[in-house]
Amino acid sequence: MNEQFLQYLWKFRLLSLDLHTAEGAKLTVLHPGIQNNDGGPDFFNARVRINQTVWAGNVELHMRSSDWIRHRHQYDPAYENVILHVVYENDQAIRQKHQGMMATLEVKNNFPAGIVERYREIMQNHLWIPCYKLLNGIAPGVMRLWAPALAAERLNVKSGFILRLLDEYADWDEVLYILLASGFGFRINSLPFELLARSVPLRIVRRNADNPFRLEAVFYGQSGLLAGNPRDKYLRSLHCEYRHQQAKFGLKPLKPGLWKRLRLHPSNFPDIRISQFVQCLVKCKAEPGFLLQSVDALMLEEFFQLSASAYWDTHYRFGKTAGRNEKKIGPATARLLLINVLAPFLFAYGSARDMSPMRMRAVELLEGLEAESNHESRMWNSLGINAENALESQALIQLKRNYCDYKRCLECRIGLKLLDKHNQP
Ligand code: SF4
Incomplete structure (x- = not known):
C-alpha cells in the first residue's frame, strides 16, 4: 500500500460501501472530487454525507493520520476547507483549527x-x-x-x-520542412536528417527546386557522405557541384559519423533516403505546405511513394555497385511519413491556432490509414x-x-x- 494506491481506491470508489468515520458516524461518498496534482489538498470539490449532513469541500489523503501534523497542514490555510481526512491508518486524532475534530476515514479494513x-x-x-x-x-x-x-x-x-x-x-513552412526531413530518417536517422535540413535553409531549397541534381549535390555534400575520394563519375559530378554551391551559400557540412547503418535494411540507408527526400522536395516544388492541401489519405500515401534518382537503381552506397533494383518507397513506409509527420503537424498547427477542425483532420487522417x-x-x-x-x-x-x-x-x-x-x- 502506498499513497498513490490509496488515492486510486478513493478516486475510483473501490472502497467498501459500508463506511464509518473514526468517530463512528455513517459516511457516504457522493462524489470523490477532482484529483489535484499540484500543491494543496489531494481532491477538490468532493461531496460526502456524514450521518444526515452533506459536506462539500476538499479531501486530503495520507498513509497515517499523523502525517497531517508531520506535513504541517495545521498551519497551512490551503487545508482549512478539508472536509474529510482519508488515511490508511488512523494513528492520531487530528484537530482542525476552527472546526474541532477532523472527520477521518480509516481505509485499512475497508477495501477488498x-x-x-x-x-x-x-x-x-x-x-x-x-x-x-x-x-x-x-x-x-x-x-x-x-x-x-x-x-x-x-x-x-x-x-x-x-x-x-x-x-x-517562426515559419510554419520551415518547420514542416525540418519535420519532413526528420521523418525521412525513420527514427534511427531522424536526428541527422533534422540537422541536415537545418543546415540547408528552405530558401536555398526553393532556389534550386527545379534542379534535382543540384539539390542532391547540396544535400549529399551537407550530409558529409561525399567526403573521401570520388570513386565514380556521378560522385565526381556531385562533388564538383557541391563545391560550387557550398562557396555560393557558405554551407558547412555535417560530420559523416552522425549517420547510422547498423542493423538497417540497405533500402533504408541514409544514402538512399536523402535522394528520396530530395525527390519529395522537387515534387512539392519546395512548398511543403502543398502537402496539407489534400485530405485524401490514399492520395497522400501515393505522393510519398517516391523513387531515388537513377544512380541508386544500381547502388546502395556511393561507389559500390549492386544488382538493378529501383529504390522506391513502398506504401507501408509512405504511411509512416503520414503518421509521423503530417498528422502531428496538422495537430500542432490546429493547437497553435486554436483550430479544432485542423486537429480533427489529423485524427481523421490517422483513422483513414492502415495500422x-x-x-x-x-x-x-x-x-x-x-x-x-x-x-x-x-x-x-x-x-x-x-x-x-x-x-x-x-x-x-x-x-x-x-x-x-x-x-x-
Ligand atoms: S496495459 Fe495498463 S494495466 Fe496493463 S501493464 Fe499497461 S499500463 Fe499496466
Missing part, C-alpha cells in the same frame, strides 16, 4: 484484500507489459473506446517538438488486441511507451478494469 494482491502481482511483473498474464480478453473493448484519447495524447506529445521548432523558426505493422503491434496482437487503423496503432504505442513501460497501471483504463474486475463479487 484481493485488489492489493492483484496490484502487487502487476507491479512485480517483468514481462513485456506488467499485466501480460492477466489480460484475459478484457482489453480489446476497453482499448477501442480509449484509443482516440490515447492517440490524441500521442499527437500532443509530438506537437511539443513541433511548437518548439516554431518558436525557433503500422511492427514488433509492438505483433506483441499486442498476441494478446488479442488488434489495431484496426493507424489511430489505434498510435494509441497502442502511446499505451506501451508512456503507461506500461512506467507501470502507470493506476492511470490506465485496462488497469482499472483489471483491478475492478477483481473487485466484483
Whole structure:
C-alpha cells in the first residue's frame, strides 16, 4: 500500500460501501472530487454525507493520520476547507483549527484484500507489459473506446517538438520542412536528417527546386557522405557541384559519423533516403505546405511513394555497385511519413491556432490509414488486441511507451478494469 494506491481506491470508489468515520458516524461518498496534482489538498470539490449532513469541500489523503501534523497542514490555510481526512491508518486524532475534530476515514479494513494482491502481482511483473498474464480478453473493448484519447495524447506529445521548432523558426513552412526531413530518417536517422535540413535553409531549397541534381549535390555534400575520394563519375559530378554551391551559400557540412547503418535494411540507408527526400522536395516544388492541401489519405500515401534518382537503381552506397533494383518507397513506409509527420503537424498547427477542425483532420487522417505493422503491434496482437487503423496503432504505442513501460497501471483504463474486475463479487 502506498499513497498513490490509496488515492486510486478513493478516486475510483473501490472502497467498501459500508463506511464509518473514526468517530463512528455513517459516511457516504457522493462524489470523490477532482484529483489535484499540484500543491494543496489531494481532491477538490468532493461531496460526502456524514450521518444526515452533506459536506462539500476538499479531501486530503495520507498513509497515517499523523502525517497531517508531520506535513504541517495545521498551519497551512490551503487545508482549512478539508472536509474529510482519508488515511490508511488512523494513528492520531487530528484537530482542525476552527472546526474541532477532523472527520477521518480509516481505509485499512475497508477495501477488498484481493485488489492489493492483484496490484502487487502487476507491479512485480517483468514481462513485456506488467499485466501480460492477466489480460484475459478484457482489453480489446476497453482499448477501442480509449484509443482516440490515447492517440490524441500521442499527437500532443509530438506537437511539443513541433511548437518548439516554431518558436525557433517562426515559419510554419520551415518547420514542416525540418519535420519532413526528420521523418525521412525513420527514427534511427531522424536526428541527422533534422540537422541536415537545418543546415540547408528552405530558401536555398526553393532556389534550386527545379534542379534535382543540384539539390542532391547540396544535400549529399551537407550530409558529409561525399567526403573521401570520388570513386565514380556521378560522385565526381556531385562533388564538383557541391563545391560550387557550398562557396555560393557558405554551407558547412555535417560530420559523416552522425549517420547510422547498423542493423538497417540497405533500402533504408541514409544514402538512399536523402535522394528520396530530395525527390519529395522537387515534387512539392519546395512548398511543403502543398502537402496539407489534400485530405485524401490514399492520395497522400501515393505522393510519398517516391523513387531515388537513377544512380541508386544500381547502388546502395556511393561507389559500390549492386544488382538493378529501383529504390522506391513502398506504401507501408509512405504511411509512416503520414503518421509521423503530417498528422502531428496538422495537430500542432490546429493547437497553435486554436483550430479544432485542423486537429480533427489529423485524427481523421490517422483513422483513414492502415495500422503500422511492427514488433509492438505483433506483441499486442498476441494478446488479442488488434489495431484496426493507424489511430489505434498510435494509441497502442502511446499505451506501451508512456503507461506500461512506467507501470502507470493506476492511470490506465485496462488497469482499472483489471483491478475492478477483481473487485466484483
Ligand atoms: S499500463 Fe495498463 S496495459 Fe499497461 S501493464 Fe499496466 S494495466 Fe496493463
